[in-house]
Amino acid sequence: EADICQTPRYLVIGTGKKITLECSQTMGHDKMYWYQQDPGMELHLIHYSYGVNSTEKGDLSSESTVSRIRTEHFPLTLESARPSHTSQYLCASSSGKEDTGELFFGEGSRLTVL
Amino acid sequence: GQNIDQPTEMTATEGAIVQINCTYQTSGFNGLFWYQQHAGEAPTFLSYNVLDGLEEKGRFSSFLSRSKGYSYLLLKELQMKDSASYLCAVLDSNYQLIWGAGTKLIIKP
Numbered sequence: 093e094a095d096i097c098q099t100p101r102y103l104v105i106g107t108g109k110k111i112t113l114e115c116s117q118t119m120g121h122d123k124m125y126w127y128q129q130d131p132g133m134e135l136h137l138i139h140y141s142y143g144v145n146s147t148e149k150g151d152l153s154s155e156s157t158v159s160r161i162r163t164e165h166f167p168l169t170l171e172s173a174r175p176s177h178t179s180q181y182l183c184a185s186s187s188g189k190e191d192t193g194e195l196f197f198g199e200g201s202r203l204t205v206l
Numbered sequence: 207g208q209n210i211d212q213p214t215e216m217t218a219t220e221g222a223i224v225q226i227n228c229t230y231q232t233s234g235f236n237g238l239f240w241y242q243q244h245a246g247e248a249p250t251f252l253s254y255n256v257l258d259g260l261e262e263k264g265r266f267s268s269f270l271s272r273s274k275g276y277s278y279l280l281l282k283e284l285q286m287k288d289s290a291s292y293l294c295a296v297l298d299s300n301y302q303l304i305w306g307a308g309t310k311l312i313i314k315p
Contacts, residue, residue, distance in 0.1 A: 137302070194251040199248050
């Protein structure tokens with residue numbers, strides 16, 4: 093059973109729609125991250141959180157927003173999806189001191205915007 | 207700017223040994239990670255090096271030289287299931303992970 097769960101796994105939507113990608117972890121990790129990854133390319137950090145009510149933008153925050161109301165939950169919202177948002181979105185969490193520590197990834201949400 | 211370089215693709219034979227190199231230029235250094243990512247799946251952790259030298263973990267070993275900004279991942283006794291992308295990532299001075307684009311490893315029988 094996965095300790096970090098992302099839903100939906102696959103989503104096809106039209107331009108202009110609002111979507112929320114869900115991410116939940118049961119490991120009690122304080123740190124959570126959202127990455128965007130295109131095929132054969134590096135991971136780009138979109139948003140991250142070091143705990144409840146803490147959110148920061150990464151180097152590719154685009155037009156998305158996140159919230160961290162509970163430790164285990166870190167949803168990502170696109171207010172108005174565009175074809176350029178077509179990509180794979182990976183959620184991850186980690187524990188450990190001073191931001192070190194292994195990242196545990198969810199299985200990803202593959203988004204296609206028509 | 208910050209940069210992680212690793213070969214785009216490598217091919218090796220089942221049962222053989224392969225070395226995947228990674229060079230980095232980052233603002234500070236707080237450790238280097240290797241992750242394995244099978245096609246269509248999420249990355250999984252392989253190793254973490256923060257001190258110079260070789261870390262061995264079963265068939266996989268990871269080496270670090272901080273003075274040279276260089277690391278390699280060594281895979282021994284290759285199996286078909288080792289076909290995957292291998293991602294090198296460096297934790298910079300702000301404790302942000304900088305990722306390489308990954309090396310796609312193809313294993314042939």
